[in-house]
Amino acid sequence: MLLKSLPFLLSLGLLTGYANSYGQAKNCAKNCTCTVSGEIVDATTGEAVAFATVKIIDSDKGVLSNAEGHFEIRGLCVTEVDIEVSHIGYKRIMHHHDIYHPRLQVQLAADEVVLESIIVEGESTGAGLLSLAEVALEGKKLDEVKNKSLGDALATLSGVSTLKTGQNIVKPVVHGLHSNRVLIINNGVRHEFQNWGAEHAPEIDPSLVDKLSVVKGAATVRYGPDALGGVILIDAPPLELHEDWNGEVSLSGNTNGRSGEGSVELHKGFDRTAFFGQASWIQQGDLSAPDYQLTNTGKKEWSAAAGARYHWPHVDLNVYYSHFNQELGILRASVSGNLVDLANSIESEIPPNTRPFSYDINNPRQTVEHDLFKLQGKWNGDHQSLDVQYAFQLNKRKEFDVRRGANNQRPGIDLELISHILEADWKHANFKRWEGNIGVQAIYQDNNNQPGTNTVPFIPNYNVLRLGAYLIESLPIGNNWVEVGLRYDYQNFSVVGREPDNSVYKNELTYQNASFTTGYRWKFSKSKSFRTNLGTAWRAPNVSELYSFGRHQSSIDYGLLRYSISEANLVTTDDILTEEERPVPSEIGVKWVNTYQWKNKFIDAEVTAYVNYIDNYIYSRPGGITQTVRGAFPFFLFDQADALFFGLDVSSTIKHSGKWKSEFNGNYLWARDIENNDNFVALPPVNLAYRISFNTRKLGPFRSSEFTLDLGYTFQQFQAPRTISVRTLLEAKSDDINIFAENAADFDFIDPPDGYFLAGFLWRSTIGPVNTLLRIDNLLNVNYRNYTDRLRYFADDAGINVGLTLSYAF
Numbered sequence: 001m002l003l004k005s006l007p008f009l010l011s012l013g014l015l016t017g018y019a020n021s022y023g024q025a026k027n028c029a030k031n032c033t034c035t036v037s038g039e040i041v042d043a044t045t046g047e048a049v050a051f052a053t054v055k056i057i058d059s060d061k062g063v064l065s066n067a068e069g070h071f072e073i074r075g076l077c078v079t080e081v082d083i084e085v086s087h088i089g090y091k092r093i094m095h096h097h098d099i100y101h102p103r104l105q106v107q108l109a110a111d112e113v114v115l116e117s118i119i120v121e122g123e124s125t126g127a128g129l130l131s132l133a134e135v136a137l138e139g140k141k142l143d144e145v146k147n148k149s150l151g152d153a154l155a156t157l158s159g160v161s162t163l164k165t166g167q168n169i170v171k172p173v174v175h176g177l178h179s180n181r182v183l184i185i186n187n188g189v190r191h192e193f194q195n196w197g198a199e200h201a202p203e204i205d206p207s208l209v210d211k212l213s214v215v216k217g218a219a220t221v222r223y224g225p226d227a228l229g230g231v232i233l234i235d236a237p238p239l240e241l242h243e244d245w246n247g248e249v250s251l252s253g254n255t256n257g258r259s260g261e262g263s264v265e266l267h268k269g270f271d272r273t274a275f276f277g278q279a280s281w282i283q284q285g286d287l288s289a290p291d292y293q294l295t296n297t298g299k300k301e302w303s304a305a306a307g308a309r310y311h312w313p314h315v316d317l318n319v320y321y322s323h324f325n326q327e328l329g330i331l332r333a334s335v336s337g338n339l340v341d342l343a344n345s346i347e348s349e350i351p352p353n354t355r356p357f358s359y360d361i362n363n364p365r366q367t368v369e370h371d372l373f374k375l376q377g378k379w380n381g382d383h384q385s386l387d388v389q390y391a392f393q394l395n396k397r398k399e400f401d402v403r404r405g406a407n408n409q410r411p412g413i414d415l416e417l418i419s420h421i422l423e424a425d426w427k428h429a430n431f432k433r434w435e436g437n438i439g440v441q442a443i444y445q446d447n448n449n450q451p452g453t454n455t456v457p458f459i460p461n462y463n464v465l466r467l468g469a470y471l472i473e474s475l476p477i478g479n480n481w482v483e484v485g486l487r488y489d490y491q492n493f494s495v496v497g498r499e500p501d502n503s504v505y506k507n508e509l510t511y512q513n514a515s516f517t518t519g520y521r522w523k524f525s526k527s528k529s530f531r532t533n534l535g536t537a538w539r540a541p542n543v544s545e546l547y548s549f550g551r552h553q554s555s556i557d558y559g560l561l562r563y564s565i566s567e568a569n570l571v572t573t574d575d576i577l578t579e580e581e582r583p584v585p586s587e588i589g590v591k592w593v594n595t596y597q598w599k600n601k602f603i604d605a606e607v608t609a610y611v612n613y614i615d616n617y618i619y620s621r622p623g624g625i626t627q628t629v630r631g632a633f634p635f636f637l638f639d640q641a642d643a644l645f646f647g648l649d650v651s652s653t654i655k656h657s658g659k660w661k662s663e664f665n666g667n668y669l670w671a672r673d674i675e676n677n678d679n680f681v682a683l684p685p686v687n688l689a690y691r692i693s694f695n696t697r698k699l700g701p702f703r704s705s706e707f708t709l710d711l712g713y714t715f716q717q718f719q720a721p722r723t724i725s726v727r728t729l730l731e732a733k734s735d736d737i738n739i740f741a742e743n744a745a746d747f748d749f750i751d752p753p754d755g756y757f758l759a760g761f762l763w764r765s766t767i768g769p770v771n772t773l774l775r776i777d778n779l780l781n782v783n784y785r786n787y788t789d790r791l792r793y794f795a796d797d798a799g800i801n802v803g804l805t806l807s808y809a810f
Contacts (some may be wrong), residue, residue, distance in 0.1 A: 158606070198790060209234055462642045683719060
């Protein structure tokens, strides 16, 4: 009933608000009392730009910004204007603006830098809360990592690390949490994919992104369940009216993997319409560690996106479409034929099945396609706005294992996920100085196994219905802000699956919960501020955590309802448990985040401390090894316990002079299974990174050259569980000894790898109209293994890589 009534209610609200606002706007224009105001800053330094020229195009209205960079143009007789901002030594910018948006922040880019001038409307973060800690990657920092995976690009930000299955499959980890505990909002849409697998990376191409942001708080109130760790916000390029034809063509190459990449982007804005189009491709062969080839680690990928905007007075209509297509190889050495081969593979200095370099992608491999369509309408009223959005997503995933005979050409997993998302967000007019948002959200998903795999489905088919409503309010107190938020969500799962004997099982699961957040932002001075936010979050167990059964690429997994443990601590997987036999409640988290920032023209420093308690935390732990018709594999069990996470993120940028600059990032995480007084597997260890940069405006034929040296040290993980090697398990099995009879604590198959030091070099320059970027990763060609890489059991990480990117902007 709610879904049927929602479009009518939203339309009624839109028409009512429009009528109210139109009368107010008409008075402003009639009386010639409309105003445009804002501030102008340097895009690189953030310092105020004084005496910049701000004028209304096709009129005699204009002003200069004052010494603090502020400007205000009064006495306008229209509600929409085209403004132009210029200053000697900076790139000119034009922008279509209406009086209903908040104050503008104009970020002017100097003529000699690669950045373009931009205009930002609004102050709050994408999560809708000023008290939440947020870090962003944009401009030249984003350009440096656009040819990396999304996870590796985000890992350059403070508080973010990675969970890997080799070099090609990389998932972002925020404050120790990943997958279904970190929401990804892609161009305003909740990214829906098979997020439950550690081997499933987000299907998003960073080369087509304009800005990446990470909100470190529990932002469930704004975006719904699953945001226990944080939210990743991905912005597409803005659609500007009155914009000349412009774009960029980029080509890249890398020595490790012998890859080639290319991308193209095009923009155009007219009086009422604007559009953009993007496309990219990449082909990569086998990567290599310092001492050997990493066989079957190639990659093929292409993606494209397009968007359009139509503007009426008070109303914007936006449409967006993107397609992502990818084929990835997974290290061949991760598959063994029997238990002895598995033990030998883990202990071998050079992985078995290592072959010369090739662009071929063989099994094990995976192919993924993802389509996103979005239709958005936004009405801007007098101090209020209403945003209504519908999104459709289609995700297709196939995973191919090493199998016998004709089955080797069939996928072992073939899933198709269809998602429909309808949501509305109303930013209401101020009420007794309170300002905020009220919103509703409805999501329907249909996930199905496709026929033809000749295997028992790893997860069952399921449908999901999610309904949610929220309220977020902010109150200014001088230069400070106090904020509160409340949300309620309802979820229903309908599950249908097959057992190994082909019998059908069904289940209906319902979860519901409320979330809240409260926060405060102190601004002690122009350069110092403090944010604190306390929020709750929750997450229903996903279908994989409940029902996964069998082989999944390089391992075997059993969900919470697909195994039992005997009194002798032996694992059996014969029966499907009911919720009465093993209750699986929702995860419920409470996260407190505190951030202190000190920023002036010489230093930009930030310290974030957080604590996150999660009741009924669901995690995957090693359970042992097993032999199947497809080979010998380690198997993992999903389990549940109360968990506590505590951490510290430190980042700083120091401008030593006009040419020298240094940056520092440090991340520390402490986590514990407080129910069983044990450690978790594969939590990111302590990491420190230092960067020093030198820039010069002229170097021979090059201008605006910048040289950067990156230094980083990753410590050995000291919070690891005990180690039981595959060889020890084999010997116990042959001697008929149950080594878990007296001690069923968590374990890992190998010790955490040693700490390692990595160095990198970057040279950025411009020659004529071409921007160049030369990058060297793992400069010293160090042998190392990443503790959060699930393939660390079998091989070292990638060795030295030299990458060159050439881009031409027009």
